[in-house]
Amino acid sequence: MTGRWWRRLAVQVGGRLVLLALCGLLLVPLFWMLSTALKPPAEVTAFPPTVWPESPRWANFRDAVQFIPFGRYFVNSLIVTVFGTVGTVGSSFIIAYGLSRIRWPGRELVFYIVIASIFIYIQFPVNPITMIPLFTLFASLGWTNTFLPLIVPTFFGNPFYIFLLRQFLMQIPSSCPKPPRSTALTSFRCSVLSCCRCRCPPSRSPRC
Amino acid sequence: MKQLPRSRFRWKQLGTGLLFVSPWLIGFAAFVIYPLVYNIYLGFTEFSGFGEPTWIGTDNYERLVRDDLFWRSLYNTLYYTLLAVPIGVVAALVLALAMNLPIKEMPIYRAAIVLPSVLPAFALSFVFIWLLNPRYGLVNRALIALGLPSINWLGDPFWAKFSIVLLAQMGAGQFALIFLASLRAIPKTLYDAARIDGANVLQRFVRITLPLMTPVFLYDVVVGLGLALQIFTPAYIMTGGGPADATLFYALYLYRNAFSYSELGYAAALSTILFGLTLVVAVGVFRYFNQQVNYEVGA
DSSP, X not given: OHHHHHHHHIIIIIHHHHHHHHHHHHHHHHHHHHHHHTSOHHHHTOSSOOSSOSSOOTHHHHHHHHHTTHHHHHXXXXXXXXXXXXXXXXXXXXXXXXXXXXXXXXXXXXXXXXXXXXXXXXXXXXXXXXXXXXXXXXXXXXXXXXXXXXXXXXGGOOHHHHHHHHHHHHHSOTTSOOOTTOOHHHHHHHHHHHHHHTSOOOTTOTTO | OOOOOHHHHHHHHHHHHHHXXXXXXXHHIIIIXXXXXHHHHHTTEEOOSSSOOEXXXXXXXXXXXXXHHHHHHHHHHHHHHHHHHHHHHHHHHHXXXXXXXXXXXXXXXXXXXXXXXXXXXXXXXXXXXXXXXXXXXXXXXXXXXXXXXXXXXXXXXXXXXXXXXXXXXXXHHHHHHHHHHHHHTSOHHHHHHHHHTTOOHHHXXXXXXXXXXXXXXXXXXXXXXXXXXXXXXXXXXXXXXXXXXXXXXXXXXXXXIIIISOXXXXXXXXXXXXXXXXXXXXXXXXXXXXXXXXXXXXX
């Protein structure tokens, strides 16, 4: 009994100490980013460095926003992020659905090719292996200096997310009640809904 | 629904399946297969990015063999890969084991551990320049406070590479999440049975946990190899390839040839070699480790 008590203590106290240390290590860069962002110019190059600025200079943020066309840059990032996320999640879901919920000859083969292609998709679409031909391709389409090269490729699925979504879709029991007169499209819609709710859709629900 | 004849049914299923997968098939053809094939062709040409590429046979490859910077960048990249991949697996495993402890406020710790991995490498690189500054950085201040010698992080050939390895560990949280999922999938009954047989914590970890996590180790190693062989951003921002070309990684050298020197043909030859190298390493690792991977229980 005492042995168990000691073990609990070790996990609850020792475990917390380990977790705090790990979180500390990982959050140090973020802390230093904030600390440096608040230092007045002279204190940034003070020796020895101060851990936290003596008088935080919040005006640094105002200056940063005014010094560069911050709004424009932020909107640029937002456009690429929103379209890229919609494209990646949407297309990867459709593809993962085809690789898990529909039975068709050749499915496993395509799945293996998807998995094998993961390493080409690292840093997709801009990676050192396909960079040059894609640059000439996008240039010939007149897409250089537009957002299109960063957005359009995301609408064709990404193996990382296809793999994760497929594993998830495989877990939904295939015995989920099928809606009456189910076609590929209506059961696809059912899967989207059951993915969002993480459970079987109510049987014979008219919306599903 | 009327029963279709079996053969027509199969064709219909094939059509539906292909329809759902078609976005990936088109994308794979346009953004992977086409670039790979065109890249091999460009490797045999001289091409500045404007006009037409001119065929020069194997000149690029002959030049490559005699190019000291090519060998240097290849050596740096392999050095970095051998350092970063094992450290990455261990870091992710430690984080996953810590995240698996039965502690009430765990969601907070998990959020803190995964948070840095969603930051772009490019932003972290700028923070690391400040953090690792030999005079004004926090890391050296901490080292001095502990009575340790301060390190010229980005100015020393070894430590510059090691700094980039450290930077890569900021993304360990993402792999740790996958590890955690696999830890959770190990059936409790196995541990109970081992405990009854008298196995201690260490034995249970080595004989049950590690073998059943081999599929995710394999995944991490293959993806980690791909990431490490293509390492670019931190070197581009933090060190610019220095000091003394110690962080001139393959992708950085390739980028310079393509976009600073406008030698797209030569750069294409470089990326063809990188593709071959990555493929050989990935397939080799996969084939070697796949024999030792245990798919029977768990994820």
